[in-house]
Amino acid sequence: MLPFDVYPLWDVEPVRGEGCYLYDKNGVRYLDFYGGHAVISVGHAHPHYVQRITCQLSRLAFYSNAVQNSLQRQLAERLGEVSGYPHFSLFLCNSGAEANENAIKLASFGTGKKKALAFSKAFHGRTSGAVAATDNPRIVAPFNVTSNVEFVPLNDIEAVEVKLKTGEFCAVIIEGIQGVGGILMPDDTFLQQLRAQCNRYGVCLILDEIQSGYGRSGKFFAHQWSGIEPDIITTAKGMANGFPIGGALISPRFKAVHGMLGTTFGGNHLACAAALAVLEIFESEHILSNVASMGTLLMSELQQVSGVKELRGRGLMVGIEMQKPMGELRNKLLFEHKIFTGAAGTHVIRLLPPLCVGRQQVGEFMEALHKATERL
Numbered sequence: 091m092l093p094f095d096v097y098p099l100w101d102v103e104p105v106r107g108e109g110c111y112l113y114d115k116n117g118v119r120y121l122d123f124y125g126g127h128a129v130i131s132v133g134h135a136h137p138h139y140v141q142r143i144t145c146q147l148s149r150l151a152f153y154s155n156a157v158q159n160s161l162q163r164q165l166a167e168r169l170g171e172v173s174g175y176p177h178f179s180l181f182l183c184n185s186g187a188e189a190n191e192n193a194i195k196l197a198s199f200g201t202g203k204k205k206a207l208a209f210s211k212a213f214h215g216r217t218s219g220a221v222a223a224t225d226n227p228r229i230v231a232p233f234n235v236t237s238n239v240e241f242v243p244l245n246d247i248e249a250v251e252v253k254l255k256t257g258e259f260c261a262v263i264i265e266g267i268q269g270v271g272g273i274l275m276p277d278d279t280f281l282q283q284l285r286a287q288c289n290r291y292g293v294c295l296i297l298d299e300i301q302s303g304y305g306r307s308g309k310f311f312a313h314q315w316s317g318i319e320p321d322i323i324t325t326a327k328g329m330a331n332g333f334p335i336g337g338a339l340i341s342p343r344f345k346a347v348h349g350m351l352g353t354t355f356g357g358n359h360l361a362c363a364a365a366l367a368v369l370e371i372f373e374s375e376h377i378l379s380n381v382a383s384m385g386t387l388l389m390s391e392l393q394q395v396s397g398v399k400e401l402r403g404r405g406l407m408v409g410i411e412m413q414k415p416m417g418e419l420r421n422k423l424l425f426e427h428k429i430f431t432g433a434a435g436t437h438v439i440r441l442l443p444p445l446c447v448g449r450q451q452v453g454e455f456m457e458a459l460h461k462a463t464e465r466l
């Protein structure tokens with residue numbers, strides 16, 4: 091049997107990681123400015139992370155959600171404190187899509203309504219509800235096509251109101267910063283107006299912070315730049331630095347009923363230990379302030395690069411929209427300069443480095459980017 095061939099693969103095989111670097115089987119070093127798709131938060135093979143997981147593995151890796159698990163309580167408490175949502179509660183699952191799936195389901199249970207409103211260029215995952223709320227017909231199978239999801243343009247509050255006033259919607263789902271769509275930002279004022287519209291029409295506001303959350307924007311969640319409080323916040327990616335986990339942070343206005351949500355693996359001991367290790371490192375290494383300072387440095391250095399049409403983003407979630415297609419540039423960065431970057435469409439390079447990236451790595455990246463753009 092072979093792997094089902096759904097991913098176009100680069101001809102590179104990292105076999106080891108350390109901090110912001112990856113090493114292939116020949117010992118060649120690569121700078122990671124992609125974070126395995128915004129997943130690596132505290133860096134590859136962080137000693138505290140490795141020790142915490144190893145220790146838990148040797149004690150108890152998994153038992154079901156039918157028994158007490160104090161690691162889940164510790165994680166909820168710590169995440170509540172670090173994120174600024176101590177009054178919310180936490181439902182744990184295994185991936186971003188699953189977190190969104192549960193968030194939409196909860197909004198629907200809570201309001202008794204069927205429809206969700208999403209935005210142009212949104213990406214919320216590949217499971218049924220999440221993919222239906224994703225604005226990419228190529229990944230929506232006929233089975234997943236539903237009139238229960240409608241789309242409006244990002245930052246168009248009038249279009250939102252036209253939909254919400256029909257009274258048919260249980261939820262609006264929006265990314266803190268659109269990632270797959272090309273690092274597109276909802277305006278802070280738009281988020282404030284969206285919060286007001288959701289209040290007015292009794293609709294649940296779901297903030298998908300799966301890519302933009304966990305410190306990536308320089309605040310714990312990207313929506314916190316706008317000062318709003320959503321009803322449900324979804325998270326995954328950076329949450330356990332690569333160990334599969336997802337979560338929904340749920341406002342106290344939702345009442346939990348036994349059996350309404352559930353999962354076999356979600357919130358297992360090993361995943362909780364990995365997620366706790368990440369939060370511990372966030373605090374001991376002041377990751378949020380590192381993101382803010384390195385993000386500012388990166389953005390100011392990027393202003394000097396030639397061939398750029400537009401720079402977008404916040405913190406260490408940066409989109410470089412090039413005037414010309416960026417495929418050749420990205421290949422040069424990878425194969426000549428040994429630097430991983432991300433992409434969005436044909437023109438946008440996405441930078442999603444580990445959140446512990448330092449001045450030296452920003453310097454290495456900028457030197458390579460200048461060289462690579464000069465010779466295009």
Ligand SMILES: Cc1ncc(COP(=O)(O)O)c(C=O)c1O
Nearest residue numbers: 185186187213214215269300301
């Ligand atoms: C904003 C956003 N939501 C949801 C998802 C889906 O997460 P997962 O692949 O863990 O299901 C992603 C993944 O890229 C994402 O960027």
